Amino acid sequence: MAYSPPHSAEALNSADAIRHRILGTFEERYGHDLLSFEDALAIDEDFFRIAFKPYKWTLLHRFAQNCLWEEWNYLRRKADEEFVLESSRLLQHFKIPFSDEEYSDISKQKDYLFELLQEPLKRITHEVFCILFNDKKLMRCFGERISDAIADINPSQYPLYVHAQGRLKRSSSWPAWLRDALFYRENGRCAECSNSLTGVFDTSLKPQIDHIVPISKGGTTDPTNLQTLCESCNKKKGNSSSQVGGFIYIPWECELY
Known part of the structure; x- marks a missing residue:
């Protein structure tokens, strides 16, 4: 399991904004948003490719x-000097080489810097994912809002991935990296009952991957909509619930004064 370095201030700030977008509280905290939830998802063929089968670059x-x-x-369209200063700062932070030559045409300079920003923006995006992925209540909210966003999609629009209105086809492809990531996030335990799934204490308990928002309710097979349960909890949950396990591993208890 790879460990990430300390998160950048840019990622922490962006993660807070993304959290509020998912919760639907962005405008209360930050003001007018530039994109609707659906526009940010960009529902197209590539969206359904990712939603149908687990990929490391998630929804x-x-x-x-x-x-x-x-x-x-x-910012590029609305500001000149501010955009140049902020984009230069971000490129320097991520050690992306660039020319600080001043252009006679400021629009060309902004276009040049904006193109270079694509790499650090990808890095920040992955940091944001690493921060938010551990919050399963937020991931459930994300999954439920995705379900609402695709509720009117018909199989004729995306026949490779959709089998009924608002319902994706089922994929049971569980790559090793996905199993490892979910097992690590749940600390080797069932997300619902907290029983160890390591096999050390009870070899009969086997980890099973569960859709937080069921496929039957418009859920996806994206890693953000998955958790690890034991067989018993998985059977109890069934296909009718979007219940998310709330177990959080804390290595010791403290008396708080």
């Missing part, structure tokens, strides 16, 4: 990257 990556791109593009 949350896609959502966050589109939001970041639009914010920086808006």
Whole structure:
């Protein structure tokens, strides 16, 4: 399992904004948003390709990257000196080489810097994912809003991925990296009952991957909509619930004064 370095201030600030976008509280905190939730998802063939089968570049990556791109593009269109200064600062922070030559045409300079920003924006996007992926209540909200966003999609529009209105086809492809990531996030335990799934204490308990928002309710097979349960909890949950396990591993208890 790879460990990420300390998150940048840019990623922490962006993660807070993305969290509020998912919760639907962005405008209360930040004011007018440039993109609607659906526009940030960009529902097209590529969206359904990601939603149908687990990829490391998840729907949350896609959502966050589109939001970041639009914010920086808006700054590029509306500001000259501020955009040049802020984009130069970000490129320096991520050690992206660039020319600080002043252009006679400021629009060309902004276009040049904006093109270079695509790499650091991808890095920030992945940091945002790493911050938010551990919040399963937020991931449930994300999954439920995705379900609402695709509710009117018909199989004729995306026949490779959609089998009924608002319902994706089922994929049971669980790559090793996905199993490892979910197992690590749940600390080797069932997300619902907290029983160990390591096999050390009970070899009969086997980890099973569960859709937080069921496929039957418009859920996806994106990693953001998955959790690890034991067989018993998985059977109890069934296909009618979007319940998310709330177990959080804390290595010791403290008396608080």
